[in-house]
Amino acid sequence: MIGSNHFLRPPGARTEEEFLSRCLQCGQCAQVCIFDCIQMRRGFNFFLAGTPEINPKVAPCYLCMRCSAICPSDALHDIDIYEVRMGVAELDRKKCLTWKEELLCRSCYERCPIKWKAMILERGEYPVITDECAGCGLCEHVCPASAIVVTPTRFQDRSNDPGKKLS
Amino acid sequence: MRKPTLKTCRRTFQIFIALAFIFIPVLNRSRYSFVYGNFLSFQAFGVPFADPLAVLQLTVKNWYFTLDTFIGALLPLILAFTLGTVFCSWICPYGLLPEWAQKVNRKFVARSPREGMSGRKGFPYKIVIFSLGFSVFFLFSTTPILNQLSTAAWYSRFFQYYFGQDVVSLCGLFLISLLCFECVLGKRFWCRYICPQSVLLVLVKLLNRKRLKVVFAKQDCICNSGYERCKMACTLGLNPKTEDNVLETECNNCGDCVVSCQKMGKALSFELPFAGIPFPHLKIQVSVLFKFLVVAVFSGILFFGIVRWIFHRKLKRMATRFSLRRELFSRVND
Numbered sequence: 131m132i133g134s135n136h137f138l139r140p141p142g143a144r145t146e147e148e149f150l151s152r153c154l155q156c157g158q159c160a161q162v163c164i165f166d167c168i169q170m171r172r173g174f175n176f177f178l179a180g181t182p183e184i185n186p187k188v189a190p191c192y193l194c195m196r197c198s199a200i201c202p203s204d205a206l207h208d209i210d211i212y213e214v215r216m217g218v219a220e221l222d223r224k225k226c227l228t229w230k231e232e233l234l235c236r237s238c239y240e241r242c243p244i245k246w247k248a249m250i251l252e253r254g255e256y257p258v259i260t261d262e263c264a265g266c267g268l269c270e271h272v273c274p275a276s277a278i279v280v281t282p283t284r285f286q287d288r289s290n291d292p293g294k295k296l297s
Numbered sequence: 298m299r300k301p302t303l304k305t306c307r308r309t310f311q312i313f314i315a316l317a318f319i320f321i322p323v324l325n326r327s328r329y330s331f332v333y334g335n336f337l338s339f340q341a342f343g344v345p346f347a348d349p350l351a352v353l354q355l356t357v358k359n360w361y362f363t364l365d366t367f368i369g370a371l372l373p374l375i376l377a378f379t380l381g382t383v384f385c386s387w388i389c390p391y392g393l394l395p396e397w398a399q400k401v402n403r404k405f406v407a408r409s410p411r412e413g414m415s416g417r418k419g420f421p422y423k424i425v426i427f428s429l430g431f432s433v434f435f436l437f438s439t440t441p442i443l444n445q446l447s448t449a450a451w452y453s454r455f456f457q458y459y460f461g462q463d464v465v466s467l468c469g470l471f472l473i474s475l476l477c478f479e480c481v482l483g484k485r486f487w488c489r490y491i492c493p494q495s496v497l498l499v500l501v502k503l504l505n506r507k508r509l510k511v512v513f514a515k516q517d518c519i520c521n522s523g524y525e526r527c528k529m530a531c532t533l534g535l536n537p538k539t540e541d542n543v544l545e546t547e548c549n550n551c552g553d554c555v556v557s558c559q560k561m562g563k564a565l566s567f568e569l570p571f572a573g574i575p576f577p578h579l580k581i582q583v584s585v586l587f588k589f590l591v592v593a594v595f596s597g598i599l600f601f602g603i604v605r606w607i608f609h610r611k612l613k614r615m616a617t618r619f620s621l622r623r624e625l626f627s628r629v630n631d
Binding site for chain 1: 321322325328334338352355361362363365366369439440442457458461609610613617
């Protein structure tokens with residue numbers, strides 16, 4: 131995954147600018163992560179090398195919030211999981227097995243850490259992602275049809291960013 | 298049993314630290330949760346340590362530091378203030394490896410091992426490189442990029458990558474090539490001329506004139522000028538036999554010269570920090586008091602660490618709430 135820019139920051143991360151100026155690259159968040167989803171970034175870009183990244187395709191974040199509690203330099207805020215905005219998941223209804231009415235899947239709904247807030251089931255069957263989505267990437271990880279893609283917060287237009295006041 | 302010399306103690310401690318930073322990622326991988334981090338920022342049993350330069354970069358760019366980073370940077374600086382740059386000679390793994398590289402150099406490469414190196418030259422270069430790097434950071438970067446020049450961080454980060462992520466990182470290659478370079482040159486090039494991390498420690502050390510230092514008593518010196526054990530023992534190539542200790546800016550207080558002089562005339566010895574300052578009420582010297590102070594400070598740190606270990610989550614939450622509120626207020630004022 132070297133060179134891929136499509137990675138998430140750990141939960142509770144500030145905006146990318148603020149995060150980069152505060153992160154000491156000590157890797158404590160990667161070491162405390164019990165799911166081994168936080169990796170220290172590799173590569174030759176020494177502005178980014180050593181900073182934490184999460185690749186939801188490889189290992190998603192389970193929102194245990196240990197990393198944001200341990201961060202010594204406050205690059206990661208220690209906040210509730212309801213306030214986390216790592217990114218926003220988008221569901222492609224043309225690919226989703228349930229929306230295509232091929233089979234009753236619900237993998238994403240079963241795994242979502244903020245069930246019924248970030249993800250609701252329309253008419254009890256069809257998954258819909260709401261504004262409360264934390265962007266942890268669990269749904270992207272488990273989706274069998276890869277219908278869900280999480281866009282990191284830093285790539286979004288900041289004017290309609292729901293997590294603006296927190297991140 | 299023979300009492301171990303200072304050099305043996307130092308080497309043992311250095312190897313212990315170097316091994317510890319290999320095993321920290323292994324411990325973390327096995328989910329032991331009492332020690333985290335690398336040489337940039339580190340915590341053990343709730344006591345934080347941080348690289349002062351990293352914290353300085355953090356503070357300069359954000360005008361803000363956290364309790365963890367503040368205390369973490371303060372501890373090495375206090376150590377430097379009282380004991381000099383013992384960090385370089387006792388703790389830093391990149392102090393240990395070049396010393397071995399220098400041994401290799403003296404055995405296999407160098408033609409005349411006694412060839413003295415001129416001292417007191419390194420620090421001005423270091424200052425120049427430090428200020429250059431810091432101005433580059435200040436003008437062009439918000440990321441603390443001087444962290445990438447920390448060889449100690451390379452060392453610990455290599456094992457973080459290797460045991461934490463099963464990846465062989467390139468900083469290991471950098472480290473090995475730098476060590477080969479040191480083997481050929483044999484002058485501890487990085488420590489003397491470049492290492493930007495040590496500059497702050499040296500500057501803080503210079504603030505305190507009564508710190509731990511090596512003193513030279515000329516009347517006890519019995520060796521002739523041709524064969525000077527102390528000069529050869531110094532890994533930094535300094536000459537300890539100067540009366541006013543002008544070379545002290547670079548001296549790491551490693552004590553190798555003191556050990557080598559034990560067999561000769563005992564002309565070199567350590568002077569305890571704050572020596573000669575009387576403490577009026579107790580009628581003892583501060584240097585005697587210092588020993589008690591060390592015990593007190595260490596137990597204080599331990600107590601603080603345990604308390605912080607227990608209430609860590611709560612403290613961090615409070616700090617986060619505070620900073621969030623401050624940011625919201627500043628946005629309202631805009």
